[in-house]
Amino acid sequence: xxxxxxxxxxxxxxxxxxxxxxxxxxxxxxxxxxxxxxxxxxxxxxxxxxxxxxxxxxxxxxxxxxxxxxxxxxxxxxxxxxxxxxxxxxxxxxxxxxxxxxxxxxxxxxxxxxxxxxxxxxxxxxxxxxxxxxxxxxxxxxxxxxxxxxxxxxxxxxxxxxxxxxxxxxxxxxxxxxxxxxxxxxxxxxxxxxxxxxxxxxxxxxxxxxxxxxxxxxxxxxxxxxxxxxxxxxxxxxxxxxxxxxxxxxxxxxxxxxxxxxxxxxxxxxxxxxxxxxxxxxxxxxxxxxxxxxxxxxxxxxxxxxxxxxxxxxxxxxxxxxxxxxxxxxxxxxxxxxxxxxxxxxxxx
Amino acid sequence: xxxxxxxxxxxxxxxxxxxxxxxxxxxxxxxxxxxxxxxxxxxxxxxxxxxxxxxxxxxxxxxxxxxxxxxxxxxxxxxxxxxxxxxxxxxxxxxxxxxxxxxxxxxxxxxxxxxxxxxxxxxxxxxxxxxxxxxxxxxxxxxxxxxxxxxxxxxxxxxxxxxxxxxxxxxxxxxxxxxxxxxxxxxxxxxxxxxxxxxxxxxxxxxxxxxxxxxxxxxxxxxxxxxxxxxxxxxxxxxxxxxxxxxxxxxxxxxxxxxxxxxxxxxxxxxxxxxxxxxxxxxxxxxxxxxxxxxxxxxxxxxxxxxxxxxxxxxxxxxxxxxxxxxxxxxxxxxxxxxxxx
Numbered sequence: 109x110x111x112x113x114x115x116x117x118x119x120x121x122x123x124x125x126x127x128x129x130x131x132x133x134x135x136x137x138x139x140x141x142x143x144x145x146x147x148x149x150x151x152x153x154x155x156x157x158x159x160x161x162x163x164x165x166x167x168x169x170x171x172x173x174x175x176x177x178x179x180x181x182x183x184x185x186x187x188x189x190x191x192x193x194x195x196x197x198x199x200x201x202x203x204x205x206x207x208x209x210x211x212x213x214x215x216x217x218x219x220x221x222x223x224x225x226x227x228x229x230x231x232x233x234x235x236x237x238x239x240x241x242x243x244x245x246x247x248x249x250x251x252x253x254x255x256x257x258x259x260x261x262x263x264x265x266x267x268x269x270x271x272x273x274x275x276x277x278x279x280x281x282x283x284x285x286x287x288x289x290x291x292x293x294x295x296x297x298x299x300x301x302x303x304x305x306x307x308x309x310x311x312x313x314x315x316x317x318x319x320x321x322x323x324x325x326x327x328x329x330x331x332x333x334x335x336x337x338x339x340x341x342x343x344x345x346x347x348x349x350x351x352x353x354x355x356x357x358x359x360x361x362x363x364x365x366x367x368x369x370x371x372x373x374x375x376x377x378x379x380x381x382x383x384x385x386x387x388x389x390x391x392x393x394x395x396x397x398x399x400x401x402x403x404x405x406x407x408x409x410x411x412x413x414x415x416x417x418x419x420x421x422x423x424x425x426x427x428x429x430x431x432x433x434x435x436x437x438x439x440x441x442x443x444x445x446x447x448x449x450x451x452x453x454x455x456x457x
Numbered sequence: 458x459x460x461x462x463x464x465x466x467x468x469x470x471x472x473x474x475x476x477x478x479x480x481x482x483x484x485x486x487x488x489x490x491x492x493x494x495x496x497x498x499x500x501x502x503x504x505x506x507x508x509x510x511x512x513x514x515x516x517x518x519x520x521x522x523x524x525x526x527x528x529x530x531x532x533x534x535x536x537x538x539x540x541x542x543x544x545x546x547x548x549x550x551x552x553x554x555x556x557x558x559x560x561x562x563x564x565x566x567x568x569x570x571x572x573x574x575x576x577x578x579x580x581x582x583x584x585x586x587x588x589x590x591x592x593x594x595x596x597x598x599x600x601x602x603x604x605x606x607x608x609x610x611x612x613x614x615x616x617x618x619x620x621x622x623x624x625x626x627x628x629x630x631x632x633x634x635x636x637x638x639x640x641x642x643x644x645x646x647x648x649x650x651x652x653x654x655x656x657x658x659x660x661x662x663x664x665x666x667x668x669x670x671x672x673x674x675x676x677x678x679x680x681x682x683x684x685x686x687x688x689x690x691x692x693x694x695x696x697x698x699x700x701x702x703x704x705x706x707x708x709x710x711x712x713x714x715x716x717x718x719x720x721x722x723x724x725x726x727x728x729x730x731x732x733x734x735x736x737x738x739x740x741x742x743x744x745x746x747x748x749x750x751x752x753x754x755x756x757x758x759x760x761x762x763x764x765x766x767x768x769x770x771x772x773x774x775x776x777x778x779x780x781x782x783x784x785x786x787x788x789x790x791x792x793x794x795x796x797x798x799x
Contacts, residue, residue: 166652267742281743282515311514311679313740316723320739338653341682341725345732364729382657383727384686389705392664393686395657399622 126198127154128332129178129217129300134192136170136177136356139185143404147173149356150192152430155300155332162347162364163336164379168400170356171336175302179219180209196300214245218298222305224285228277234288235261235273241295260291264321283314287321294325301326302334307342319346340383344368352376355401355411358430361438372439372448374416410442417454418443468640468673469503469526469559474535476521480748493748495521497697498535500774503641508667508674510688510705512681512720516744518697519677523645526675527561528552539641557587560639564646566626570618576629577614580604583636590637603632606669607662624655631662635670643675648683660687681724685709693717696747696755699774703782710796713780713789716756722795736794754786762788 136148148170155161165171176182178194180201194201196216201209221227229237238260239253248256254273261269264287277285286306293301303322307315323346326333337343343350343364350367352360352375360373371377378396398415401407407414410423422442430440433448446452477492496518503509513519524530526537528544536543539555547555563569570579580600584591591599601611607628609621618626627647634642644663648656660683666672678684684691685705692702693716701714712718719738726735740759745751754772757763766787774785 166654283743312681312723313514313719314743315725316737316739319725339725340653340727344727344729345725347729368727368729379653380727382654384657384660384682386685386709389686392661393657395661396654397658399624399655400652 125156127195128157128159128197129155129334130193130195130198131174131178132193132195134174134177134194135190136173136182136187137190138187138403140404145403146406147187147356147403148177149406151351151353151356151358152192153351153358153361155334157299157332158326158330160326160333160335160346160348162343162350163334163353164338164340164343164350165336165353166338166400168355168403169353171353172304173356174353175219175304175334175336179213179217179302181213181219214241214293214298215296216298217300217302218293218296219302219304220286220289220293220306222308224282224289224309225277227289228285230277233274233276234280238273238288238292238295241292245296256295257291260295261288263294263325264288264291266291281314282310283317286310286314286318290318290321290325294329294331297329298331300332300334302336304336305338306335308337308339315342322346340379352379355406356403357411357440358438359412359440361430363436366437370448370450372433372437372444373412373441374418374443374447375412377447378415378417410440412441418447418452419455466505467502468505468540470538471499471501471526472536472538474499474522474525474537475533476518476525476530477533491748493746494697494750495747496525496532497747497750499694499697499699501692501699501702503673503675505640505673506667506671507690508676508688510684510691511675511677511694512679512684512691513694514679514720514744516696516747517694518747519694520645522694523561523643523675523677526643527559528555553587557590557637558639559641559643560634560637561643561645562627562630562634562647565650566623566630567618567650569630570626572618575615575617576604576609576621579618579629580632580636583633587637599636600632603635606635606666607632608658622655623651624658627651627659628662631659631666635666638670639672641673641675643677645677646679647676649678649680656683663687681709681721693720696744696750698755698785700756700786701782701784702774707782711780711782711791711793712795713777713782713784713791714756714786715760715762715788717784718792718795719759735796738795756786762786764788 132152134148134151138145138147151174163171177189189202196212201212235254235257238257242248242253242256258270258273266272266284266287307318347364349363351358354375360376371380381394384393396415401411409425410428413419413423428440428442430438433439433444441447443452474496475498476496477494479489480491481487482490499522511519525532532545544555577600580603581596584596601614604611609628648659676687688705691705691708692699695716701717712721719740722736722738742759745758751758753769754767757767772785772787774783776783777789780789780791
């Protein structure tokens with residue numbers, strides 16, 4: 109799709125440095141009985157060492173599918189990567205045969221998931237599962253691997269780690285299970301950690317513990333962190349830069365402070381305005397009208413047009429490319445400049 | 458206080474409600490070895506047209522409380538007076554009348570709607586049990602009115618739940634809750650399964666329905682900002698007890714209980730410019746088991762203020778000097794550095 113190519117030019121802030129991870133024009137589709145669902149339509153982003161990139165989007169926006177494609181754990185069929193590149197330190201992972209790609213998984217890029225209970229194997233002790241990383245990838249003996257597993261459990265601050273290594277996943281609380289998954293993910297000292305909704309299933313006080321742990325680990329190891337979430341609060345707390353995804357495409361890309369201060373895309377603006385705020389108590393929340401589009405039948409023109417208060421005729425005809433609005437900020441909107449400056453009136457209904 | 462102060466007449470008064478689930482051993486001869494103290498002495502009042510928010514983490518007993526108030530569970534002890542009558546004494550016709558008046562909206566709009574029933578049948582089902590509300594001939598019309606009220610197309614009456622999105626399904630659940638024209642609706646995490654952009658739509662709907670029908674809500678949620686937006690008063694629960702209660706401003710701006718303070722400080726603020734500006738209290742450990750709660754104050758095992766007194770003496774939920782609302786802490790004191798105005 110030609111319109112999605114824009115905005116991939118090297119970012120001015122990091123020009124010349126080979127990024128840790130570079131996703132370029134990634135396309136993923138799911139071939140189902142109901143038709144072809146275009147889940148990811150030309151997503152590009154880069155991640156540098158020690159950087160936290162937040163991928164923000166609602167369910168069905170393609171944020172998790174992008175991560176699965178990067179990891180190479182997409183269920184295929186029905187999912188197929190139909191185009192683009194995923195480069196780790198310059199090496200295109202999508203071009204590698206399966207067995208070579210396997211070496212990158214866990215060691216270079218690893219991932220933690222939302223639901224730790226279903227991501228862990230219920231019939232093996234957690235210590236055994238963490239130790240598996242060392243037995244399989246590093247060929248350690250059972251005893252040495254177990255010892256390393258206990259050390260890792262201590263690093264993720266599980267109390268009484270040695271005694272608890274023999275326990276099974278169901279014997280841990282949600283927060284502790286998430287720590288175990290983090291321990292597995294960092295076992296081989298990866299350069300990139302992808303966290304897919306790591307705290308969505310957790311209570312706020314536990315969420316704070318886990319986010320703190322992730323931030324500490326990232327700092328100690330200088331990892332690149334991709335945080336996939338729908339929570340605008342979590343993003344504001346930890347991210348360096350944000351990709352806002354909608355309908356399989358990046359709608360806006362900007363440093364975190366800029367985006368919260370002044371969004372340059374009507375969708376981002378709508379999301380930020382729909383958060384309940386103290387000064388708006390007693391008033392109606394400004395909701396985004398309507399629903400996200402069906403991915404098997406994405407509307408022509410701008411994907412967000414049917415829900416956009418500012419939509420004009422041009423939005424029906426042309427899909428806006430992700431283009432630079434001001435240095436370092438990208439938005440896929442025909443009226444990005446006007447939205448950024450607050451200089452646009454809602455369209456006549 | 459809030460922009461529309463609730464009138465003072467109390468529709469629901471809960472007094473020292475307790476629910477213990479027995480823990481038993483043995484297969485043939487069962488022996489009780491303990492009890493999970495899910496709700497352990499909760500008292501609260503709900504006034505007409507008011508929203509009472511209940512916040513707390515998983516396992517604090519807020520959903521058990523909802524079930525007790527619906528009388529889906531029988532309490533171990535305690536009372537709940539609906540317009541002066543204890544709901545746990547009611548039988549037969551009076552109980553049916555009560556069930557009409559207290560309805561619930563569930564968290565998960567996917568599992569709470571029967572996939573084999575049409576939307577018309579789901580919303581109309583309450584009329585089968587309470588035929589006096591809508592005579593047989595008028596049901597279809599009444600269901601279509603309800604669909605219209607919650608913002609769905611009345612022509613979709615013959616569709617099935619899977620043909621709707623999450624937000625629309627939650628609207629169907631709300632329409633079902635409204636069908637019998639109840640006075641109280643208990644909303645058990647009604648927006649937590651929804652996407653951010655859709656959450657606001659449902660919150661707006663709940664608020665406008667409240668104004669239109671004079672409903673009282675008990676709004677149970679773990680999202681503190683949504684609770685603040687919709688609630689007139691807020692109760693914070695921890696391990697089966699209410700630890701602090703007050704108006705939304707009292708709880709959110711001048712919290713006095715350490716648990717409330719920790720909870721508020723843990724909520725991420727959607728504004729990167731305040732990063733690092735507020736004190737974040739990271740609680741250590743997990744919530745203790747409600748089968749074996751700590752002696753004295755239940756929060757003391759995770760509290761930075763705990764002393765010997767806390768282990769011995771259970772702090773009462775009462776107004777202490779230096780604050781203007783009820784808090785169950787011996788050392789209740791206002792702490793403002795955990796709160797950020799945003």
